[in-house]
Amino acid sequence: MASPILSNGQDSMSMPFSTEASSRLNQYFQVDRERQSFIHSILEKYEVATTKITALELDLDDQKRSRAIYQSQALTLENKVERLEHQINRDSFVVVLIDGDGAKFADEFLRDPNGGAERAAMKLKQAVRENLRDTGVGQEDIPIIVRVYANLNDLSKSLRLSRVIDYDDDMRLFAERFTNSRADFDFINVGKGKENADSKIRRMLNHYYRNIQCKRIFLAGCCHDNGYLHDLRDYTGFSDRRLVLLETTPAEPSFRSLGFPIMRFDNVFRSEPLNNETKHGFSMMPPKPSPIQPSSTPGPIARPVQPLQKSATMPPASQEQRHSSTPTSASGTPSSPIQPSSTPEQQANQPPRAASVISSGNGGTSISYATAGGVNDLQNVTVKAPKPKKQPKILYYNADGYRIDPPTQHPPRTPAQTSYQAKFQSIKPSVFCNDFYLKGRCKWGVGCDKTHDAELTAPELAIHRYKARTSLCPAGPYCVDYDCYLSHHCPRIPCTRGDMCPFWSTDKWGNLHLTKDQLEATTKWTEGIDLPEHLN
Numbered sequence: 100m101a102s103p104i105l106s107n108g109q110d111s112m113s114m115p116f117s118t119e120a121s122s123r124l125n126q127y128f129q130v131d132r133e134r135q136s137f138i139h140s141i142l143e144k145y146e147v148a149t150t151k152i153t154a155l156e157l158d159l160d161d162q163k164r165s166r167a168i169y170q171s172q173a174l175t176l177e178n179k180v181e182r183l184e185h186q187i188n189r190d191s192f193v194v195v196l197i198d199g200d201g202a203k204f205a206d207e208f209l210r211d212p213n214g215g216a217e218r219a220a221m222k223l224k225q226a227v228r229e230n231l232r233d234t235g236v237g238q239e240d241i242p243i244i245v246r247v248y249a250n251l252n253d254l255s256k257s258l259r260l261s262r263v264i265d266y267d268d269d270m271r272l273f274a275e276r277f278t279n280s281r282a283d284f285d286f287i288n289v290g291k292g293k294e295n296a297d298s299k300i301r302r303m304l305n306h307y308y309r310n311i312q313c314k315r316i317f318l319a320g321c322c323h324d325n326g327y328l329h330d331l332r333d334y335t336g337f338s339d340r341r342l343v344l345l346e347t348t349p350a351e352p353s354f355r356s357l358g359f360p361i362m363r364f365d366n367v368f369r370s371e372p373l374n375n376e377t378k379h380g381f382s383m384m385p386p387k388p389s390p391i392q393p394s395s396t397p398g399p400i401a402r403p404v405q406p407l408q409k410s411a412t413m414p415p416a417s418q419e420q421r422h423s424s425t426p427t428s429a430s431g432t433p434s435s436p437i438q439p440s441s442t443p444e445q446q447a448n449q450p451p452r453a454a455s456v457i458s459s460g461n462g463g464t465s466i467s468y469a470t471a472g473g474v475n476d477l478q479n480v481t482v483k484a485p486k487p488k489k490q491p492k493i494l495y496y497n498a499d500g501y502r503i504d505p506p507t508q509h510p511p512r513t514p515a516q517t518s519y520q521a522k523f524q525s526i527k528p529s530v531f532c533n534d535f536y537l538k539g540r541c542k543w544g545v546g547c548d549k550t551h552d553a554e555l556t557a558p559e560l561a562i563h564r565y566k567a568r569t570s571l572c573p574a575g576p577y578c579v580d581y582d583c584y585l586s587h588h589c590p591r592i593p594c595t596r597g598d599m600c601p602f603w604s605t606d607k608w609g610n611l612h613l614t615k616d617q618l619e620a621t622t623k624w625t626e627g628i629d630l631p632e633h634l635n
Contacts, residue, residue: 190312191241191312191313192244192313192314193227193315194246194307194313194315194316194317195227195245196304196307196316197246197248197319197320198300199320200249200253201321202320202345203254203373204273204367204368205368206263208273209258209263209269212264212272212273213276215276216274216275216280217276219277220280220284222367223367226366227243227317230317230343231315245283246287247285247286247287248287249287249289249296250290250291250296251274251288252267254270255267255269255270258373260374261373274288287299297326300318300321301327302545304316304334306544306545308334315341316341316342316343317343317345317362318344319345319364322344322346322351323350323351325353328353328354330542331357331359335357335358343360343362345361345363345368347363347368347369348369348371491625492626493623493624494579494624495620495623495624497613497618497621498617498619499617501587501588502576502578502579502588503588503618507565507568510565515559515561518556518559519558519563522555525553529548529549530549531549531555531563532547532550532551533549533567535547535549537564537567537584538582567585569601570586571587572586572587575587575607575611589611589612589613600612
Protein backbone atom coordinates (compact mmCIF):
# COMPACT_ATOMS: atom_id res chain seq x y z
CA MET A 100 0.00 0.00 0.00
CA ALA A 101 1.43 3.34 -1.02
CA SER A 102 1.99 5.98 1.63
CA PRO A 103 -0.19 9.12 1.44
CA ILE A 104 1.15 12.25 -0.14
CA LEU A 105 0.81 15.46 1.90
CA SER A 106 -0.20 18.80 0.51
CA ASN A 107 3.38 19.90 0.27
CA GLY A 108 4.12 16.97 -2.01
CA GLN A 109 6.06 14.97 0.49
CA ASP A 110 5.44 11.37 1.33
CA SER A 111 3.85 11.07 4.79
CA MET A 112 5.87 7.94 5.52
CA SER A 113 9.08 9.82 5.06
CA MET A 114 8.00 12.73 7.26
CA PRO A 115 8.19 12.91 11.02
CA PHE A 116 4.88 12.37 12.85
CA SER A 117 4.67 15.86 14.25
CA THR A 118 5.06 17.42 10.88
CA GLU A 119 2.42 15.15 9.39
CA ALA A 120 -0.01 15.89 12.23
CA SER A 121 0.53 19.59 11.91
CA SER A 122 -0.09 19.50 8.15
CA ARG A 123 -3.28 17.47 8.54
CA LEU A 124 -4.53 19.74 11.27
CA ASN A 125 -4.10 22.75 8.99
CA GLN A 126 -6.09 20.97 6.31
CA TYR A 127 -8.93 20.33 8.77
CA PHE A 128 -8.90 23.98 9.91
CA GLN A 129 -9.23 25.10 6.29
CA VAL A 130 -12.20 22.79 5.76
CA ASP A 131 -13.85 24.10 8.96
CA ARG A 132 -13.40 27.69 7.84
CA GLU A 133 -14.98 26.95 4.45
CA ARG A 134 -17.83 25.11 6.17
CA GLN A 135 -18.41 28.03 8.56
CA SER A 136 -18.33 30.52 5.68
CA PHE A 137 -20.82 28.42 3.73
CA ILE A 138 -23.15 28.15 6.74
CA HIS A 139 -23.00 31.92 7.31
CA SER A 140 -23.85 32.62 3.65
CA ILE A 141 -26.82 30.25 3.89
CA LEU A 142 -28.05 31.99 7.02
CA GLU A 143 -27.74 35.42 5.38
CA LYS A 144 -29.69 34.27 2.31
CA TYR A 145 -32.28 32.76 4.62
CA GLU A 146 -32.69 36.08 6.42
CA VAL A 147 -33.09 37.93 3.13
CA ALA A 148 -35.60 35.37 1.85
CA THR A 149 -37.52 35.53 5.14
CA THR A 150 -37.76 39.32 4.86
CA LYS A 151 -39.00 39.09 1.29
CA ILE A 152 -41.53 36.41 2.21
CA THR A 153 -42.86 38.59 5.01
CA ALA A 154 -43.21 41.57 2.63
CA LEU A 155 -44.89 39.39 0.02
CA GLU A 156 -47.30 38.03 2.61
CA LEU A 157 -48.21 41.60 3.59
CA ASP A 158 -48.68 42.52 -0.07
CA LEU A 159 -50.78 39.42 -0.60
CA ASP A 160 -52.98 40.30 2.37
CA ASP A 161 -53.34 43.84 1.00
CA GLN A 162 -54.19 42.51 -2.46
CA LYS A 163 -56.76 40.17 -0.96
CA ARG A 164 -58.41 43.06 0.87
CA SER A 165 -58.25 45.27 -2.25
CA ARG A 166 -59.67 42.50 -4.42
CA ALA A 167 -62.50 41.95 -1.97
CA ILE A 168 -63.27 45.68 -1.96
CA TYR A 169 -62.98 45.82 -5.77
CA GLN A 170 -65.25 42.81 -6.20
CA SER A 171 -67.79 44.37 -3.87
CA GLN A 172 -67.65 47.71 -5.71
CA ALA A 173 -67.74 45.99 -9.10
CA LEU A 174 -70.80 44.00 -8.06
CA THR A 175 -72.47 47.19 -6.83
CA LEU A 176 -71.66 49.03 -10.07
CA GLU A 177 -72.81 46.09 -12.19
CA ASN A 178 -76.11 46.14 -10.35
CA LYS A 179 -76.41 49.89 -10.91
CA VAL A 180 -75.58 49.55 -14.61
CA GLU A 181 -78.09 46.74 -14.93
CA ARG A 182 -80.77 48.84 -13.25
CA LEU A 183 -79.91 51.86 -15.43
CA GLU A 184 -79.98 49.79 -18.61
CA HIS A 185 -83.29 48.31 -17.57
CA GLN A 186 -84.63 51.79 -16.81
CA ILE A 187 -83.34 53.19 -20.12
CA ASN A 188 -84.68 50.28 -22.14
CA ARG A 189 -87.96 50.32 -20.27
CA ASP A 190 -88.46 54.04 -20.90
CA SER A 191 -86.83 54.20 -24.35
CA PHE A 192 -88.72 55.64 -27.29
CA VAL A 193 -88.48 56.62 -30.96
CA VAL A 194 -89.34 60.07 -32.27
CA VAL A 195 -90.50 61.26 -35.70
CA LEU A 196 -90.04 64.99 -36.37
CA ILE A 197 -91.89 66.26 -39.46
CA ASP A 198 -91.60 69.63 -41.14
CA GLY A 199 -95.21 69.68 -42.31
CA ASP A 200 -94.58 72.54 -44.75
CA GLY A 201 -92.20 70.31 -46.70
CA ALA A 202 -93.50 66.79 -46.01
CA LYS A 203 -97.20 66.44 -46.81
CA PHE A 204 -99.28 63.37 -46.19
CA ALA A 205 -100.55 61.49 -49.21
CA ASP A 206 -103.57 62.94 -51.02
CA GLU A 207 -105.74 59.93 -50.17
CA PHE A 208 -105.46 60.80 -46.47
CA LEU A 209 -105.92 64.55 -46.83
CA ARG A 210 -109.06 64.20 -48.99
CA ASP A 211 -110.73 62.28 -46.16
CA PRO A 212 -109.88 64.38 -43.10
CA ASN A 213 -112.03 62.33 -40.74
CA GLY A 214 -110.87 58.79 -41.45
CA GLY A 215 -107.75 59.73 -43.40
CA ALA A 216 -105.98 61.20 -40.39
CA GLU A 217 -106.42 57.96 -38.46
CA ARG A 218 -105.17 55.90 -41.42
CA ALA A 219 -102.19 58.22 -41.94
CA ALA A 220 -101.21 57.87 -38.28
CA MET A 221 -101.53 54.08 -38.47
CA LYS A 222 -99.51 53.85 -41.72
CA LEU A 223 -96.78 56.07 -40.31
CA LYS A 224 -96.54 53.97 -37.16
CA GLN A 225 -96.39 50.75 -39.18
CA ALA A 226 -93.69 52.16 -41.48
CA VAL A 227 -91.54 53.17 -38.50
CA ARG A 228 -91.89 49.76 -36.84
CA GLU A 229 -91.05 48.03 -40.10
CA ASN A 230 -87.89 50.12 -40.40
CA LEU A 231 -86.89 49.31 -36.80
CA ARG A 232 -87.38 45.57 -37.18
CA ASP A 233 -83.71 44.67 -37.85
CA THR A 234 -82.04 47.49 -35.94
CA GLY A 235 -82.06 46.11 -32.41
CA VAL A 236 -84.61 48.66 -31.15
CA GLY A 237 -87.59 47.14 -32.87
CA GLN A 238 -89.42 45.79 -29.86
CA GLU A 239 -93.12 45.90 -30.52
CA ASP A 240 -93.97 47.94 -27.45
CA ILE A 241 -91.45 50.79 -27.89
CA PRO A 242 -93.35 54.12 -27.91
CA ILE A 243 -93.27 56.20 -31.09
CA ILE A 244 -93.57 59.95 -30.63
CA VAL A 245 -94.62 62.01 -33.67
CA ARG A 246 -94.40 65.80 -33.88
CA VAL A 247 -95.60 67.58 -37.01
CA TYR A 248 -94.91 71.34 -37.26
CA ALA A 249 -96.58 73.34 -40.01
CA ASN A 250 -98.10 76.70 -40.93
CA LEU A 251 -101.67 75.46 -41.22
CA ASN A 252 -103.10 78.60 -42.82
CA ASP A 253 -100.72 78.68 -45.77
CA LEU A 254 -100.57 74.87 -46.01
CA SER A 255 -104.38 74.67 -46.19
CA LYS A 256 -104.54 77.32 -48.88
CA SER A 257 -101.79 75.67 -50.93
CA LEU A 258 -103.54 72.28 -50.78
CA ARG A 259 -106.84 73.88 -51.77
CA LEU A 260 -105.33 75.75 -54.72
CA SER A 261 -103.71 72.52 -55.88
CA ARG A 262 -107.15 70.89 -55.64
CA VAL A 263 -106.01 68.30 -53.11
CA ILE A 264 -108.66 69.44 -50.61
CA ASP A 265 -111.88 71.36 -51.20
CA TYR A 266 -111.87 73.66 -48.18
CA ASP A 267 -109.21 75.12 -45.91
CA ASP A 268 -110.99 73.68 -42.90
CA ASP A 269 -110.34 70.18 -44.22
CA MET A 270 -106.66 70.53 -43.38
CA ARG A 271 -107.40 71.91 -39.94
CA LEU A 272 -109.78 69.02 -39.30
CA PHE A 273 -107.12 66.56 -40.49
CA ALA A 274 -104.57 68.06 -38.08
CA GLU A 275 -107.06 67.83 -35.21
CA ARG A 276 -107.99 64.21 -35.94
CA PHE A 277 -104.31 63.28 -36.42
CA THR A 278 -103.47 64.74 -33.00
CA ASN A 279 -106.30 62.83 -31.36
CA SER A 280 -105.53 59.55 -33.13
CA ARG A 281 -102.68 58.63 -30.76
CA ALA A 282 -101.65 59.96 -27.37
CA ASP A 283 -98.07 60.51 -28.61
CA PHE A 284 -99.03 62.11 -31.95
CA ASP A 285 -99.24 65.90 -32.31
CA PHE A 286 -99.91 68.08 -35.36
CA ILE A 287 -98.86 71.58 -34.26
CA ASN A 288 -99.79 74.83 -35.99
CA VAL A 289 -96.74 77.12 -35.71
CA GLY A 290 -98.39 80.08 -37.45
CA LYS A 291 -96.98 82.26 -40.20
CA GLY A 292 -93.27 82.54 -40.80
CA LYS A 293 -90.85 80.17 -42.48
CA GLU A 294 -88.54 80.03 -39.47
CA ASN A 295 -91.29 78.99 -37.04
CA ALA A 296 -91.32 75.33 -38.04
CA ASP A 297 -87.55 75.28 -38.73
CA SER A 298 -86.61 76.60 -35.30
CA LYS A 299 -88.84 74.08 -33.52
CA ILE A 300 -87.45 71.20 -35.58
CA ARG A 301 -83.88 72.25 -34.74
CA ARG A 302 -84.60 72.65 -31.04
CA MET A 303 -86.43 69.34 -30.72
CA LEU A 304 -83.77 67.53 -32.75
CA ASN A 305 -81.08 68.77 -30.36
CA HIS A 306 -83.23 67.86 -27.34
CA TYR A 307 -83.99 64.31 -28.45
CA TYR A 308 -80.48 63.59 -29.77
CA ARG A 309 -79.00 64.37 -26.37
CA ASN A 310 -81.55 62.09 -24.65
CA ILE A 311 -79.99 58.64 -24.32
CA GLN A 312 -83.44 57.07 -24.02
CA CYS A 313 -84.27 58.21 -27.56
CA LYS A 314 -83.18 55.23 -29.65
CA ARG A 315 -83.92 56.59 -33.14
CA ILE A 316 -84.89 59.95 -34.68
CA PHE A 317 -86.69 60.11 -38.02
CA LEU A 318 -86.47 63.57 -39.61
CA ALA A 319 -89.00 64.17 -42.39
CA GLY A 320 -89.46 67.12 -44.72
CA CYS A 321 -86.01 68.62 -44.14
CA CYS A 322 -84.16 67.23 -47.16
CA HIS A 323 -85.84 69.69 -49.53
CA ASP A 324 -84.36 72.73 -47.77
CA ASN A 325 -80.60 73.37 -47.66
CA GLY A 326 -81.22 75.53 -44.60
CA TYR A 327 -81.10 72.38 -42.47
CA LEU A 328 -77.79 71.31 -44.00
CA HIS A 329 -75.52 73.27 -41.65
CA ASP A 330 -77.40 72.07 -38.56
CA LEU A 331 -77.25 68.42 -39.60
CA ARG A 332 -73.48 68.59 -40.03
CA ASP A 333 -73.22 68.84 -36.23
CA TYR A 334 -74.60 65.28 -35.96
CA THR A 335 -72.23 63.65 -38.48
CA GLY A 336 -69.37 61.38 -37.47
CA PHE A 337 -71.26 59.33 -34.88
CA SER A 338 -71.41 55.55 -35.30
CA ASP A 339 -74.75 55.02 -33.60
CA ARG A 340 -76.70 56.07 -36.74
CA ARG A 341 -79.58 57.25 -34.57
CA LEU A 342 -80.62 59.94 -37.05
CA VAL A 343 -82.55 58.84 -40.14
CA LEU A 344 -83.65 61.26 -42.86
CA LEU A 345 -87.08 60.68 -44.41
CA GLU A 346 -87.15 61.78 -48.02
CA THR A 347 -90.51 62.87 -49.44
CA THR A 348 -89.76 65.00 -52.48
CA PRO A 349 -86.27 64.14 -53.83
CA ALA A 350 -83.55 65.27 -51.45
CA GLU A 351 -81.01 67.92 -52.35
CA PRO A 352 -77.68 66.26 -53.37
CA SER A 353 -75.78 67.81 -50.45
CA PHE A 354 -77.79 65.77 -47.94
CA ARG A 355 -76.57 62.46 -49.35
CA SER A 356 -72.96 63.44 -48.69
CA LEU A 357 -73.66 63.71 -44.93
CA GLY A 358 -73.76 59.93 -44.55
CA PHE A 359 -77.13 59.65 -42.79
CA PRO A 360 -79.48 56.81 -43.77
CA ILE A 361 -82.15 58.18 -46.12
CA MET A 362 -85.51 56.36 -46.21
CA ARG A 363 -88.81 56.85 -48.01
CA PHE A 364 -92.31 56.21 -46.70
CA ASP A 365 -94.13 56.50 -50.02
CA ASN A 366 -97.31 54.96 -48.61
CA VAL A 367 -97.47 57.76 -46.03
CA PHE A 368 -96.18 60.97 -47.61
CA ARG A 369 -96.66 62.72 -50.92
CA SER A 370 -93.62 62.13 -53.17
CA GLU A 371 -94.17 65.06 -55.55
CA PRO A 372 -94.43 68.81 -54.91
CA LEU A 373 -97.80 70.49 -55.14
CA ASN A 374 -98.76 72.16 -58.40
CA ASN A 375 -98.29 75.60 -56.87
CA GLU A 376 -94.87 74.87 -55.42
CA THR A 377 -91.59 75.58 -57.13
CA LYS A 378 -88.48 73.84 -55.92
CA HIS A 379 -84.94 73.76 -57.25
CA GLY A 380 -84.31 70.49 -58.99
CA PHE A 381 -87.89 70.18 -60.33
CA SER A 382 -89.52 71.37 -63.49
CA MET A 383 -93.14 71.63 -62.46
CA MET A 384 -95.65 73.56 -64.54
CA PRO A 385 -98.75 75.04 -62.94
CA PRO A 386 -102.05 73.51 -64.01
CA LYS A 387 -103.36 74.90 -67.28
CA PRO A 388 -106.32 77.21 -66.63
CA SER A 389 -109.61 75.67 -67.55
CA PRO A 390 -111.43 77.56 -70.33
CA ILE A 391 -114.32 79.82 -69.32
CA GLN A 392 -117.52 79.31 -71.19
CA PRO A 393 -118.62 82.52 -72.95
CA SER A 394 -121.71 84.15 -71.63
CA SER A 395 -124.83 84.15 -73.82
CA THR A 396 -125.36 87.82 -73.07
CA PRO A 397 -122.87 90.64 -73.42
CA GLY A 398 -121.32 92.04 -70.29
CA PRO A 399 -118.58 91.16 -67.84
CA ILE A 400 -118.00 87.53 -67.09
CA ALA A 401 -119.43 86.59 -63.71
CA ARG A 402 -117.77 83.73 -61.84
CA PRO A 403 -117.87 82.88 -58.13
CA VAL A 404 -114.55 83.58 -56.44
CA GLN A 405 -113.50 82.20 -53.06
CA PRO A 406 -112.44 84.96 -50.71
CA LEU A 407 -108.67 85.18 -50.34
CA GLN A 408 -107.11 84.55 -46.96
CA LYS A 409 -104.40 86.81 -45.68
CA SER A 410 -100.89 85.49 -46.10
CA ALA A 411 -97.51 86.47 -44.76
CA THR A 412 -96.45 87.25 -48.32
CA MET A 413 -99.69 89.07 -49.26
CA PRO A 414 -100.34 92.61 -48.00
CA PRO A 415 -103.96 93.52 -47.25
CA ALA A 416 -105.83 94.73 -50.30
CA SER A 417 -108.10 97.71 -50.42
CA GLN A 418 -111.85 97.39 -50.78
CA GLU A 419 -111.65 98.33 -54.46
CA GLN A 420 -108.92 95.75 -55.09
CA ARG A 421 -110.93 92.96 -53.45
CA HIS A 422 -113.84 93.49 -55.80
CA SER A 423 -111.88 94.43 -58.90
CA SER A 424 -112.24 92.10 -61.85
CA THR A 425 -108.80 93.08 -63.16
CA PRO A 426 -106.22 90.48 -62.07
CA THR A 427 -102.78 91.63 -61.02
CA SER A 428 -99.46 90.10 -61.95
CA ALA A 429 -96.85 88.78 -59.52
CA SER A 430 -95.10 92.16 -59.55
CA GLY A 431 -98.26 93.93 -58.43
CA THR A 432 -98.97 95.69 -61.76
CA PRO A 433 -102.38 95.20 -63.34
CA SER A 434 -102.56 92.69 -66.18
CA SER A 435 -104.92 92.83 -69.09
CA PRO A 436 -108.47 91.93 -68.09
CA ILE A 437 -110.31 89.18 -69.88
CA GLN A 438 -112.60 90.81 -72.42
CA PRO A 439 -116.12 89.52 -72.74
CA SER A 440 -115.53 88.84 -76.40
CA SER A 441 -112.53 86.55 -75.82
CA THR A 442 -113.01 82.96 -76.79
CA PRO A 443 -112.29 79.93 -74.64
CA GLU A 444 -109.33 79.10 -76.86
CA GLN A 445 -107.81 82.56 -76.38
CA GLN A 446 -108.30 82.35 -72.65
CA ALA A 447 -106.74 78.87 -72.44
CA ASN A 448 -103.65 80.05 -74.35
CA GLN A 449 -102.89 82.85 -71.91
CA PRO A 450 -99.63 82.19 -69.96
CA PRO A 451 -100.12 80.62 -66.52
CA ARG A 452 -99.10 82.44 -63.38
CA ALA A 453 -95.64 81.37 -62.19
CA ALA A 454 -95.14 80.24 -58.64
CA SER A 455 -92.39 81.98 -56.70
CA VAL A 456 -89.44 80.63 -54.77
CA ILE A 457 -88.74 82.27 -51.42
CA SER A 458 -85.41 81.92 -49.64
CA SER A 459 -85.69 80.28 -46.26
CA GLY A 460 -83.44 82.90 -44.75
CA ASN A 461 -80.93 80.36 -43.45
CA GLY A 462 -79.09 79.40 -46.60
CA GLY A 463 -81.67 77.14 -48.22
CA THR A 464 -84.46 77.41 -50.75
CA SER A 465 -87.86 76.43 -49.48
CA ILE A 466 -91.27 75.90 -50.99
CA SER A 467 -93.44 78.98 -51.13
CA TYR A 468 -97.20 79.01 -50.74
CA ALA A 469 -97.87 81.59 -53.49
CA THR A 470 -101.30 81.43 -55.06
CA ALA A 471 -101.18 79.26 -58.16
CA GLY A 472 -104.59 79.98 -59.69
CA GLY A 473 -104.39 81.09 -63.29
CA VAL A 474 -105.63 84.43 -64.56
CA ASN A 475 -109.03 82.86 -65.06
CA ASP A 476 -109.46 82.58 -61.29
CA LEU A 477 -110.09 86.36 -61.27
CA GLN A 478 -108.26 86.63 -57.92
CA ASN A 479 -105.96 89.48 -57.03
CA VAL A 480 -102.64 88.02 -55.93
CA THR A 481 -99.55 89.83 -54.73
CA VAL A 482 -96.51 87.55 -54.54
CA LYS A 483 -93.51 88.55 -52.47
CA ALA A 484 -90.40 89.02 -54.60
CA PRO A 485 -87.50 86.64 -53.91
CA LYS A 486 -84.93 87.89 -51.46
CA PRO A 487 -81.50 88.79 -52.83
CA LYS A 488 -79.25 85.79 -53.09
CA LYS A 489 -76.95 85.44 -50.09
CA GLN A 490 -73.30 85.92 -50.96
CA PRO A 491 -71.25 82.75 -50.35
CA LYS A 492 -68.54 82.80 -47.69
CA ILE A 493 -64.90 82.65 -48.76
CA LEU A 494 -61.73 81.28 -47.12
CA TYR A 495 -58.13 82.09 -48.14
CA TYR A 496 -55.00 79.96 -47.58
CA ASN A 497 -51.32 80.66 -48.20
CA ALA A 498 -48.73 78.48 -49.94
CA ASP A 499 -48.13 76.52 -46.72
CA GLY A 500 -51.82 75.67 -46.44
CA TYR A 501 -52.32 78.10 -43.53
CA ARG A 502 -55.62 79.90 -43.29
CA ILE A 503 -55.29 83.67 -43.79
CA ASP A 504 -57.64 85.82 -41.70
CA PRO A 505 -58.93 89.18 -42.93
CA PRO A 506 -57.30 92.20 -41.24
CA THR A 507 -58.93 93.51 -38.07
CA GLN A 508 -58.64 96.72 -36.07
CA HIS A 509 -59.24 97.50 -32.43
CA PRO A 510 -62.72 99.06 -32.03
CA PRO A 511 -62.57 102.83 -31.44
CA ARG A 512 -62.99 104.18 -27.93
CA THR A 513 -66.69 105.00 -27.79
CA PRO A 514 -69.39 104.81 -25.11
CA ALA A 515 -70.00 101.28 -26.38
CA GLN A 516 -66.77 100.19 -24.64
CA THR A 517 -68.20 101.22 -21.27
CA SER A 518 -71.65 99.73 -21.89
CA TYR A 519 -70.11 96.48 -23.14
CA GLN A 520 -67.94 96.14 -20.05
CA ALA A 521 -70.94 96.88 -17.81
CA LYS A 522 -72.96 94.11 -19.49
CA PHE A 523 -69.98 91.76 -19.36
CA GLN A 524 -69.55 92.33 -15.64
CA SER A 525 -73.29 91.96 -14.97
CA ILE A 526 -73.43 88.38 -16.28
CA LYS A 527 -70.40 87.07 -14.38
CA PRO A 528 -69.45 84.33 -13.69
CA SER A 529 -71.16 83.49 -16.99
CA VAL A 530 -69.90 84.75 -20.37
CA PHE A 531 -71.50 85.64 -23.68
CA CYS A 532 -72.11 82.62 -25.95
CA ASN A 533 -69.87 83.17 -28.95
CA ASP A 534 -71.86 80.82 -31.18
CA PHE A 535 -75.12 82.61 -30.38
CA TYR A 536 -73.83 86.18 -30.81
CA LEU A 537 -71.30 85.65 -33.60
CA LYS A 538 -72.82 82.77 -35.57
CA GLY A 539 -76.46 83.49 -34.88
CA ARG A 540 -77.18 80.06 -33.41
CA CYS A 541 -76.01 77.93 -30.51
CA LYS A 542 -75.59 74.23 -31.27
CA TRP A 543 -76.06 73.27 -27.60
CA GLY A 544 -79.50 74.85 -27.31
CA VAL A 545 -81.01 74.66 -23.84
CA GLY A 546 -77.98 72.72 -22.61
CA CYS A 547 -75.61 75.66 -23.08
CA ASP A 548 -74.39 77.22 -19.83
CA LYS A 549 -73.44 80.55 -21.39
CA THR A 550 -75.51 83.74 -21.67
CA HIS A 551 -77.88 84.24 -24.62
CA ASP A 552 -80.46 86.74 -23.39
CA ALA A 553 -78.31 89.88 -23.04
CA GLU A 554 -78.92 92.43 -25.79
CA LEU A 555 -75.76 93.69 -27.53
CA THR A 556 -75.87 96.71 -29.81
CA ALA A 557 -74.00 96.71 -33.11
CA PRO A 558 -70.97 98.59 -31.65
CA GLU A 559 -70.95 96.26 -28.63
CA LEU A 560 -71.14 93.24 -30.92
CA ALA A 561 -68.14 94.58 -32.86
CA ILE A 562 -66.19 94.79 -29.59
CA HIS A 563 -67.17 91.22 -28.71
CA ARG A 564 -66.16 90.01 -32.18
CA TYR A 565 -62.76 91.66 -31.82
CA LYS A 566 -62.27 89.99 -28.42
CA ALA A 567 -63.01 86.63 -30.01
CA ARG A 568 -60.44 87.35 -32.73
CA THR A 569 -57.72 87.54 -30.09
CA SER A 570 -58.16 83.84 -29.25
CA LEU A 571 -56.52 80.95 -31.09
CA CYS A 572 -58.82 78.57 -32.96
CA PRO A 573 -58.54 74.94 -31.71
CA ALA A 574 -58.09 73.80 -35.32
CA GLY A 575 -55.25 76.30 -35.76
CA PRO A 576 -54.16 77.33 -39.27
CA TYR A 577 -55.92 74.33 -40.82
CA CYS A 578 -59.46 75.39 -39.85
CA VAL A 579 -62.07 74.92 -42.59
CA ASP A 580 -65.11 76.36 -40.80
CA TYR A 581 -66.58 79.18 -42.89
CA ASP A 582 -68.26 80.65 -39.80
CA CYS A 583 -65.24 80.51 -37.47
CA TYR A 584 -64.92 83.73 -35.46
CA LEU A 585 -61.53 82.94 -33.86
CA SER A 586 -58.04 83.70 -35.23
CA HIS A 587 -55.75 81.28 -37.01
CA HIS A 588 -52.61 83.43 -36.76
CA CYS A 589 -51.71 86.51 -34.74
CA PRO A 590 -54.16 89.30 -35.68
CA ARG A 591 -51.81 92.04 -34.43
CA ILE A 592 -49.56 93.40 -37.17
CA PRO A 593 -47.03 94.19 -35.84
CA CYS A 594 -47.31 92.26 -32.58
CA THR A 595 -45.74 93.97 -29.57
CA ARG A 596 -46.54 91.33 -26.93
CA GLY A 597 -43.47 89.16 -27.55
CA ASP A 598 -43.50 85.75 -25.90
CA MET A 599 -46.63 86.76 -23.95
CA CYS A 600 -48.67 86.48 -27.15
CA PRO A 601 -50.73 83.24 -27.30
CA PHE A 602 -49.70 82.88 -30.96
CA TRP A 603 -45.97 83.04 -30.14
CA SER A 604 -45.17 79.39 -29.42
CA THR A 605 -48.16 77.10 -29.79
CA ASP A 606 -47.91 73.42 -28.87
CA LYS A 607 -49.11 72.09 -32.22
CA TRP A 608 -48.11 74.68 -34.83
CA GLY A 609 -45.23 76.63 -33.33
CA ASN A 610 -44.99 80.36 -34.00
CA LEU A 611 -48.13 81.71 -35.70
CA HIS A 612 -46.77 85.20 -36.37
CA LEU A 613 -46.83 85.15 -40.16
CA THR A 614 -44.48 87.17 -42.30
CA LYS A 615 -45.57 89.44 -45.11
CA ASP A 616 -44.96 86.70 -47.67
CA GLN A 617 -46.89 84.17 -45.57
CA LEU A 618 -49.86 86.54 -45.47
CA GLU A 619 -50.15 86.33 -49.26
CA ALA A 620 -53.11 84.13 -50.21
CA THR A 621 -52.55 81.55 -52.92
CA THR A 622 -55.77 79.49 -52.67
CA LYS A 623 -59.39 80.56 -52.42
CA TRP A 624 -62.23 78.30 -51.26
CA THR A 625 -65.85 79.34 -51.83
CA GLU A 626 -68.72 77.90 -49.81
CA GLY A 627 -70.75 75.44 -51.86
CA ILE A 628 -67.94 74.78 -54.37
CA ASP A 629 -65.99 71.55 -53.96
CA LEU A 630 -62.79 72.66 -55.70
CA PRO A 631 -60.49 75.57 -54.76
CA GLU A 632 -59.46 78.49 -56.94
CA HIS A 633 -55.70 79.02 -57.30
CA LEU A 634 -54.86 82.72 -57.22
CA ASN A 635 -51.34 82.48 -58.66
